[in-house]
Amino acid sequence: MLQRPRRGDPFWIWFLHSWDLFSWAIIGLLALITVLHDAPAGQRYGSLALMAVLGCGNAAVRRWGRDGAAGGYAYLGLLIPVLGLLAYLRDGFGVLFTVTLGQFVVYADSRRGALVGSGLGALAITLGAVLREGWRVEELTRNTVSSLAVYVVGALVVTLTPRALELRDERARLRDELASTQMELSEALRREGAATERSRLAREIHDTLAQGFASIVVLAEAARAGLDVDPVRTAQQLTSIEQTARENLAEARALVGATPPPGGAVQGSVSTTLRRTLDRFAEDTGTAVDAELADVDCDQQTRIALLRCTQESLANVRKHAAASTVVVVLAQGPGVVDLEITDDGRGFDVAAARGFGLDGMRKRLDELGGELTVTSSLGDGTLVRASLPLVTDVPLQESV
Structure with a gap:
């Protein structure tokens, strides 16, 4: 009918x-x-x-x-x-x-x-x-x-x-x-958005909480081993443990509170921020750090990306490289900012490497139009180079 x-x-x-x-x-x-x-x-x-x-x-x-x-x-x-x-x-x-x-x-x-x-x-x-x-x-x-x-x-x-x-x-x-x-597209976009958000949270957790906990474990083991031998060094390590735990707590609260991505409150110039991170690393590990940091004027997202790349690279040096010296160079070129982190450790096979940290760095730089290059071979140390377009903060103009 x-x-x-x-x-x-x-x-x-x-x-x-x-x-x-x-x-x-x-x-x-x-x-x-x-x-x-x-x-x-x-x-x-x-x-x-x-x-x-x-x-x-x-x-x-x-x-x-x-x-x-x-x-x-x-x-x-x-x-x-x-x-x-x-x-x-x-x-x-x-x-x-x-x-x-x-x-x-x-x-x-x-x-x-x-x-x-x-x-x-x-x-x-x-x-x-x-x-x-x-x-x-x-x-x-x-x-x-x-x-x-x-x-x-x-x-x-x-x-x-x-x-x-x-x-x-x-x-x-x-x-x-x-x-x-239209329904399938809407569902696909929803799933893609959820996957993207999960990936972002996973990257932030890895770059902040996971790295912090790993540092606490290493410091705690060192402090326990040197408790009777070097009490001054042990006290210093316990202070670092406390400071790292407080930082992790702040990062966790930021994630739970759905505030801007952890690290969004990076204050000061990128060179100052990196200097504090390198000094902390040298103090915790006893590894010599040689830094040449140019005073680069860049936007907040670029500062965060450079900080995360530095933290991840130093964490890899701490866990895998067994290096005695780390050299960090931050330089500004025409429309670009370059960060190079070199260590004299044991190196590794880049093609065979499978790790969330390197993938996370690449994705973070890709989102900002940057590029990550890792050069290494067994016994010859590692060079990590992060290159990002230089974007400066635009100051708000006061109304006249």
């Missing part, structure tokens, strides 16, 4: 349903005329009863058989004999076949069903009129030609309707596919 038209459906679908509604308006008008017209009681009440039965059948199929073919065909099985009986009872009621022609398309679920149904309707109208007027040749010919002409129109309507239905269904399919694609 043809479904209710929807926005965007072809004009033909709207026309068929409008025709269906129009047919019921005409049937209602004929019922009113029948009531008001001075006709024999048998014809009057019989016509009214038939139109009432037809209306009740249509209401029933619209309410309970909207989505099934059986309900539509049951209604057509009622419509065909009612048309024949009305044509038999009253002169002029044969026009109802023309009026209800669209219903054969609306309530049939196939082209063949609509053609057969409308053909039976034409036959019923013809037989009803002939039975009422008699079997004269001229009457039979006139009624047959009239019904056949209407049937041809119905056949044309039935032929055009499937194409309109195809267009309607194609547009409906495209609308459904578009809605589905």
Whole structure:
């Protein structure tokens, strides 16, 4: 059964349903005329009863058989004999076949069903009129030609309707596919955003809390080993443990409180910040640090990235390199700032290296348009070079 038209459906679908509604308006008008017209009681009440039965059948199929073919065909099985009986009872009621022609398309679920149904309707109208007027040749010919002409129109309507239905269904399919694609895109963006945020949090935790805890473990082990041998050194290490633990606590509170990324409160110039980090490293590990730090004016994000790269590189030196000397150079070039961290440790195979720290540094620099280069080989130490576009903080201008 043809479904209710929807926005965007072809004009033909709207026309068929409008025709269906129009047919019921005409049937209602004929019922009113029948009531008001001075006709024999048998014809009057019989016509009214038939139109009432037809209306009740249509209401029933619209309410309970909207989505099934059986309900539509049951209604057509009622419509065909009612048309024949009305044509038999009253002169002029044969026009109802023309009026209800669209219903054969609306309530049939196939082209063949609509053609057969409308053909039976034409036959019923013809037989009803002939039975009422008699079997004269001229009457039979006139009624047959009239019904056949209407049937041809119905056949044309039935032929055009499937194409309109195809267009309607194609547009409906495209609308459904578009809605589905939009939902999938929205879900993909949501998942991508969640994955990006998880990656950012993982990187921040690794660069701050994890590194801090690793430093605490190393310092605690050293302090325990030197407790009886070098109490002064042990006290210094315990102080570093306390300071690192406080810093980790602050970082954890910042993460839990959804404040800007840890490190966002880096104060002072990048050279001053790096100098404090290097002094702390040298004090905790006893490794010699040679630093050449230019006074670079850069924005906060660049300062954070340079600090994180330095912290990660020093953590790797502490854990893996067994180096005696670390050289750090911060330099400014045309539109770029370079950070180089070199150690004389045992080195490693860069191609075979698998670690979250190096990947985290690369991703952090990529987000800022920078680049990370790691050069190392077994026994020859390691060179970590971070290069970033130079972006300076834009001071807020006071309104005059």
